[in-house]
Amino acid sequence: MGAVFCIITGVAQIFAPYGVYVGAFLGAALATVIVVHIAGTSNSPIKLVLIGMGISALFSAFTMLEIYGSKNEAQVRSAMFWLMGSFTGIQWTMIPIAATVLIVLMIFIWLFRHELDLILLGREEAQHLGLSTERMQQAVVLISSMAVAVTVSIAGIIGFIGLVIPHIARFIGESRHAVMLWFTSLIGAVVMVWADVMARSMFAPEEVPIGILTACLGAPVFMQIINRQYKDS
Numbered sequence: 001m002g003a004v005f006c007i008i009t010g011v012a013q014i015f016a017p018y019g020v021y022v023g024a025f026l027g028a029a030l031a032t033v034i035v036v037h038i039a040g041t042s043n044s045p046i047k048l049v050l051i052g053m054g055i056s057a058l059f060s061a062f063t064m065l066e067i068y069g070s071k072n073e074a075q076v077r078s079a080m081f082w083l084m085g086s087f088t089g090i091q092w093t094m095i096p097i098a099a100t101v102l103i104v105l106m107i108f109i110w111l112f113r114h115e116l117d118l119i120l121l122g123r124e125e126a127q128h129l130g131l132s133t134e135r136m137q138q139a140v141v142l143i144s145s146m147a148v149a150v151t152v153s154i155a156g157i158i159g160f161i162g163l164v165i166p167h168i169a170r171f172i173g174e175s176r177h178a179v180m181l182w183f184t185s186l187i188g189a190v191v192m193v194w195a196d197v198m199a200r201s202m203f204a205p206e207e208v209p210i211g212i213l214t215a216c217l218g219a220p221v222f223m224q225i226i227n228r229q230y231k232d233s
Contacts, residue, residue, distance in 0.1 A: 001059045001066070002027020003153055004079045008070045021097075025149035031055055032141045032148075046226065049163065085156035085211025087196050094154050101150045106181060108143050112136065113177040120175060158211045160218025161188060167225050 005011070006023030013019065035052045060083075067079050109116065115136055118126040123133050169183040192210075195217070199210045 001063045002030075002149075004063050004066050004083075007079045008066050008072075008075050010075075020153045021149060024153045025146060027059070028148040028152070029141065029145040031059055032145050036137060036141060049226075083157055083211075084209030085158040085214075086199075086207070086209050087155060088207060090154060098150060098154055101147050105143055105147045106185070108139070109177055109181050112139070113181070116140075116177045117175075156209075156211060158192075159215045160222055161192065161214055164218045164221050164225070165191060168221075 002023035002025070003020050005027070006019045011019050011023065035048065035055050038051050038055075039048050063079075063083065067076055070076050070079070115126075115131055118129055118131050119133060119136065121129075126133050165188045166180065166184050169180055169187050172179070172183060174180060174183075195210055195214055199208045199213050202208055202213075
């Protein structure tokens, strides 16, 4: 929503080349803060995901309202890119920005891997063990919002990757962040490469927006994960 707002209003041009990045960061931070606030002290990952999907639907409605209200055809075409997701428009000049954010995120997870593992025990248990869960939560919101903002600004919205890949990575039988960090990164990269190959070859020479493809493939997997979680509980 933040990225589209910057495109539609022309703010992206005023603060070029970082206008879209800033808008996406503010939008991502706002969405994440709302989700965390509504989730409260709940330790249920299912509740967190479902709240996130609800907020996503709300922000998507606002995004469509922004596009509907625009009278500039070029702005509308540019904004629609963010709704479908694609690697087509990515240039080599964008790689250093994405790589920097990825490195910062991975260093953060590695440095605070033990604290993040404690949170897996539950908020109250982590607090009893001396962890300031509120500060850690704020740091996670800040870092994750930055990562989401940059990736969305570059590639658009590519759904279900962040939901499905961590669950697939857990099939190795590990939940420690020191291990999951590398497996989620590797599996996520492999899945995205092959998703891009499929998007370019399924209806060649036309290219299917990769966000549509990942949603078609990821939604059934995600529903199966949800179903299994409820059965186990």
